[in-house]
Amino acid sequence: MDRMTTDAEPLRATPPETPFTPALPPERPVEMPAQPLKSWSRDQVRPRANPAGWRTPVFSRLVVAAVTLATVAVGASQMYRVVEVGGVTVLEWALLVLFVINFSWIALAFASSIVGFGALFGRAALQQPDLPPSLASRTAVVMPIYNEQPSRVFGAVGAVAEDIRRLGFNPHFDYFLLSDTTDPDVWIAEEKAFLLLREQLGPDINLYYRHRAKNHRRKAGNIEDFVTRWGGAYDHMLIFDADSLMTGHAVIALASAMENDPDAGVIQTLPLVINRNTLFARLQQFASRVYGPVIAAGISVWYGRDGNYWGHNAIIRVQAFAEGAGLPDLPGKPPFGGLILSHDFVEAALIRRKGWAVYMLPRIEGSYEESPPSLIDVGQRDRRWCQGNLQHTALLTTRGLHPLSRHHFLNGIFSYLASPFWMFMLLCGLALALQANFIRPEYFTDEFSLFPAWPRFDAERALQLFGATMAILIAPKLFGLIIHLMDGPARRAGGGFFRIIISAVIEIVMSSLIAPVMMLVQSGSVFQILLGQATGWNPQRRDDGSIPFSDIVRRHRWHTVLGVVTLITALMIAPSLAGWMSPTIAGLLMAIPLSFLSGHLGSGLALKRLGLLLIPEETHTPEIATLARESGRKLAAAGSDDVDGLAALHDDPAFFEAHERMLPPAPRRPRGAIEADRVMAGAKLSEAETLAEAQSWLTPKERTVVLHDRALLDLLARLPRAGTAAAERA
Known part of the structure; x- marks a missing residue:
């Protein structure tokens, strides 16, 4: 086959003299049946391998329940006394009910943080467990990807593999990059990054790559495809997200924990946010590092072995996942029916139903992730999460679930319903x-009463209740701050006592201003979903670039208008009311500048230079983060990101051959079934005289078809570069 190449030396992703190593290992299939939701019997629960190690944290659950109920009872009683002066009207009853619902959410978080504070008091929030002398199991490190920057995600996996090899546990781990990417150029860039990374790592690290032609069932289907095809070769799988990063020490510790607990189905870590620089992302990063450990410790203690799974930075027993976590589609149409979006909660609940333990080890040091860089980005991500969590209403009646699994569903549902309840x-x-x-009030109603019905509030008690509510709301942050300040190395690396205090004040103030904006964003998402509007599945923006100001104004103009209307209305009613609502009004009035600053790189970096919102991982950068950044930089420098898929294959014969080898066998096409995109792509390639013409004619869908089809690839390979055909005719 004749292929034209450029005068420049092509990227040799696969050197011609090196035999091509298959991109995937031999398949070891495992069945993963869809689990029934409406039928279940106790005989389907597996027997416990180590009953003595299965302890239910009764005392901590009683503490959480008692503190929550007592706090809600006191809050409800005080609110009733606020509104009952002169009798309780229908509107006042509605206010009371809404207050109790929202206050219950706050009280539960408060009670859980008390348990977490007690668990961590006098101890470091994070620790590096001892490495085991050896491992007996095999673990697949699995990273699903979807239209991500290849150098970033492949560099992270390469860094983890290098770190595990350095620690001497390389034979126990294989690495899978599972692509559901739909952009044809990004797909080919992934293949190039894969081949380059393989060459960098060397032959003793088993790195694999698979691209699915159709991203059936999205991320859940991506993981299911791995389990059903290769799961039989592995005891465990460690699930990464596209922004995940873990030290080799943490990965090995999780594998060891799984080996030592034969009843464990899922073990979740606490991923800390790192590598963030915009103002909003730095606020999240600081909150994750300072407050996160206490919150995570609390839920870890009282959830016990009946915990939850957040979809990444967790290790899963393949047997438990295969036999218990197969997801059915929900009846009906989206947004409430069809594919289960927030699949991780459901997988954890089904695995627990099968008799496996699901729990968290929040103190393992070395588990990291990134966060959205701006308020708008987190709102876009929340829209998908909102649909997934509200979808869990259909799963609350699933037979056989543990009560805490239903609590996890309710917790996720209310995390979004809280916003419209607050608004109401x-x-x-x-x-x-x-x-x-x-x-004009009706002082004397139709019903007999000795006293008039005065529509009044107890203003002094209302102010006291407001203060108590804010204290309970902020208490988990204060608990986390105390634990952080008590940890000498963390305190010094975070800028010292006073800078950490100032940073906490900045975070609390900014969070308070952002909260009403997020209330409206989440309320809008809830209303859209209730009206039947399903969401799409777009890749998350992970860089630190600012969003155009015009987009910010468009997204937040109605939030600002509502803030103006609320301020004017409150001032017309009573200046004291405007003062009481001032945090909410201020947040709405400042929605546009807040959103702009949230994604502004300079603002975040300015605070960083002042030593504010600083976390220890910035002062002492984790070695794994440096390794991942360097690995990603090498891949980017070698051309793994900015790739035109057609040109990359056309110009590099070795890469072309490697791509063909990575393609799965072509599916059998039924006779007479004409695929319009394939026909059009073939016609355009046959008509084109140069590669440049083909590039300009083919649509993205047609490009994808060409890259999947060996016959069309052959047509592509025969095309000369621009200008060659004309020169030959001359």
Whole structure:
């Protein structure tokens, strides 16, 4: 086959003299049946391998329940006394109910953080466990990817593999990059990054890559495809997200923990946010590092072995996943029916139903992730998460679930319903204030009463309740701050006592201003979903670039308008009401500048230079982060990111051959079934006289078809570069 190449030396992703190593190992299939939701019997629960090691944290659960109930009881009683002066009207009952619902959410978090504070008091929030002398199991490190920057994700996996090899445990781990990428150029860039990374790592590290032609069932289907095809070769799989990073020490510690606990189905770590520089991302990074350990320790203690799974930075027993976590589609159409979006909660619940333990080891040091760089980015991610969590309403009645698994579903559901409940509570309060000031009250109703029905509030008690609510809301952050300040090395690496205190104040103030904006964003998502509007699945933006100001104005203009209207309304009713609502009003009025600053790189870096919002991992950068950055830089320098898929294959014969070898066998096409994109792609390639013409004519869908089809690839390979055909005719 004649292929034209450029005068420049092509990228030799696969040297011609080196035999091509298959991109995938031999398949070891495992069955993964879809689990029934409406039928279940106790005989389907596996017997415990180590009953003595299965302890239910009864005392901590009683503490959480008692503190939550007592706090809610006191809060509800005080709120009733606020509104009951002169009798309780319908609007006041509505306000009371909404307050109790929202206050219960706050009280549970408060009670859980008390348990976490007790568990960590006098101890370092993070620790590096001892390495085991050896491992007997095999673990697959699995990273699903979807239209991500190849150098970033492949560099991270390469760094983890290098670190594990350095520690001497390389034979126990294989690495799978499982692509569901739909952009044809990104797909070919992934293949190039894969071949380059293989060459960098050497033959003793088993690195594999698979691209699916159709991303059936999205991430859940991607993992299911791995388990059903290769799962039989592995005891465990460690699931990464595209922004995940873990030290080799943490990975080995998780594998050892799995080996030592034959009843463990899922062991989750606490991923800390690192590598972030925008203001919003640095706020999240600081909160994750300072407050996160106490919150995670609390839920770890009282959840015990009935915990949850967050979809990444966790190790899973392949047997438990295969036999218990097969997901059915929900009846009906999206957004509530069809594919289960927030699959990780459901997988954890089904694995626990099967009799496997699901728990967290939050103190393992070396588990990291990244976060969205701006307020708009987190809102876009939350839209998908909102649909996935509200979808869990259909799963609350699943037979056989542990009560805490149902609690996890309810927790996720309410994390989004809390926003509209808060909004309704504010509107209800405005309506009551409006009624009291502008509508003539019915002092004597049709019902017999010795006293008139005065529409009044106990203002002093209301102010006290507001203060108590804010204290309970902020308490988990204060607990985390105390633990962080008590840890000498962490305190010094985080800028010292006073800088950490100032940083915490900045985080609390900024979070308070952002909260009403997120309330409206999440409320809008809830209402859209209730109206039947399903979401798509777009890749998450992970860089630190700012969003255009025009987009920010478009996204937040109605939030600002609502803030203006609320301020004017409150001032017309009573200046004291405007003062009481000032945190909410201020956040809405500042929505546009807040959103702009949230994604502004310079603002975040300026605080970093002042030593504010600093975390220990910035002062002492984890070696794995440096290794990942360097590995990614090498891949990017070798051309793994900016790739035109057609040109890359056309110009490099070795890469062309490697790509063909990585393609799966062509599916049998039914006779008479005409694929329009394939026909059009073939016609355009046959008509084109140069590669440049083909590139300009082919649509993205047609490019994808060409890259999957060996016959069309052959047509592509025969095309000369631009200008060659004309020169030959001359």
